[in-house]
Amino acid sequence: MKYLKLMSLCLFAIIASSCNGNGQTNSSKKANQKDLKMDLTPPKGEKVAAFAEGCFWCSEHIFESVVGVKDVISGYAGGTTINPTYDLVNTETTGHAESVLVYYDPKIISYEELVKVFFASHDPTTPNQQGPDRGSSYRSILFYQTPEEQQIAMNEIKKLSASDAFANPIVTELKPLNAFYKAEDYHQNYINSGKGDSNPYVRNVSLPRYEKFKKTYKGKLKPGA
Template structure:
């Protein structure tokens, strides 16, 4: 997304105003942002996990399709700036990356399986880039909350690195999830909720990426996904 949205549609970009589905500017919406740091305590019977893999519009769409996932929130994580906004994250000065917070049923799907979803749904070999989106806010990050999750992530990284899954080395970062900030409401459920149905970026980048994921992922997807 970001600055490339200001380029021609042939470069899979759209104007920033197109991100604001109700016509408000990003700045006016963000003026209402207060403390959007999420409580990482999940509802009873659920767990949470966070991932950064490029544009959160598509990441949200991907994880929402997986059996066992209860909800997905788009937001920002991995940096140091408090209460980051979309415009601020786009300056690449906050350290945050566009990320998703995934609520899931551990009796149906494991953190290890979500890590597999993560690697099946983006290119973890392109530093600070996913498709046409460039900058540190689009870097690949595997977040963990416990030592057990960290070990699972490390094991998967080693397994993939030793395989022929990707022709280039992985650049995925492994980071402790210290905080997750919810993105502005107009970003939430952007693809599945229909907000981005007429968005050229979604049609040219997000949907093809999602379709590629469906062909690559070997796990279970929800009916109609």
């Protein structure tokens, strides 16, 4: 379950539904779940990378805006449960975190740059929490597939930890990308498709986080982003 920091009781009631505020019943969610373990082999000329940094609605929206990113899939990674559903992941018993699988053109953008996007788009210092969302499914995780990617991630954490980029210690986990499960269809492209236009969580949490990222990130964004 997601909670908001202390605000007004009225705002709490409106936004507390957060990533689950889509009006679908549990039965319809299960019907939409394809229980899909993604093939991590990318299309020719592309690579894939995965990141967990809180609610995947906003993470997807952020990575989609970056030049060189071809596609982004919302899903679940980092846990042990096979074929997790949204409802199950939110019980905080599966080990999975809401994550995004990023397909990118390595000739345009590198894994190292995607790691910079990751750290520019969330707070990596809050254990099992991202903004108003609390629980292990919202923890910060950098996934890697090769020793080279692992070293890149470690170097960036070391660099940021030695700087004044964050007031508190970075708690981001480093984990191998062993499996990635695609989330239910209604989660995919949630913001860019307009599905979240009437969702208070998107207006009050996701979009402000996105705007903050655009002001912070020093790399290239797609036109109109």
